[in-house]
Amino acid sequence: MFGDLAESSCPCGTGLPYAACCQPLHRGARQAETAVELMRSRYAAYAVGGTAGRDYVFRTWHPRTRPALDDLDATEATSRTLVWTGLTVHDHGDDWVEFTARYDTPDGPGELHERSRFQRRAGRWTYVDGEVS
Template sequence: MTRIAGRACPCGGGAYAECCEPVLDGVRPALTAEELMRSRYTAYALHQADHVFRTWHPRTRPDRPLVDPDVAWEGLRIVRVEAGGPDDDMGTVEFVARNRGPHGHGELHEVSRFARRAGRWFYLDADPS
């Protein structure tokens, strides 16, 4: 459980306590593919590898997700969302995430695919853009 009470959520979606905290802490599942993507970005920003692992589809999940403590995630911009709503089984979220690491500043531009399994959203895979 990570407390950043009264602070903005790293994903840019509002106050952390109302945005990604309930999903990261397991209080409730993500309701949409975009909400799961935002929570995963926040988990990377807060170095919470357990959430990244838990929300990765078992079919495509690595043995251990790479959450690099030397990388600081500095901003998220959602480019587009296709499907991924509460009644969908698949969804796509395109985003750009800014970061800073040992080699300077960078951006991750990705089109991520999500699948709903047993009523819960999971990250499936991605195409870098």
């Protein structure tokens, strides 16, 4: 699935081609260097969807707060009606990112505004949790 998007603009909003932006992270060819890069790549994984996207989200979730894979499968099934349409990063620090993710549903558009927390674990950034407003 990720290969189909390689020359398209990355869903994370950097303006770079997917192949030069989040695809190497999704494929495990390299790790996110910052919390912002990890957050953008996680958004892109949700945007491209499928099992590969779910697996990336699972791998980058801190084990202390990560839901069971079955719960992620249920969330993915529910979110199949969502089409992620854009991402705006409002602010960030070393280990947090505030953003708005926009989406369309059959019932109309919506958005998710969150301040996410991240932690380096064994040299890799992981998503810990977030406050949705």
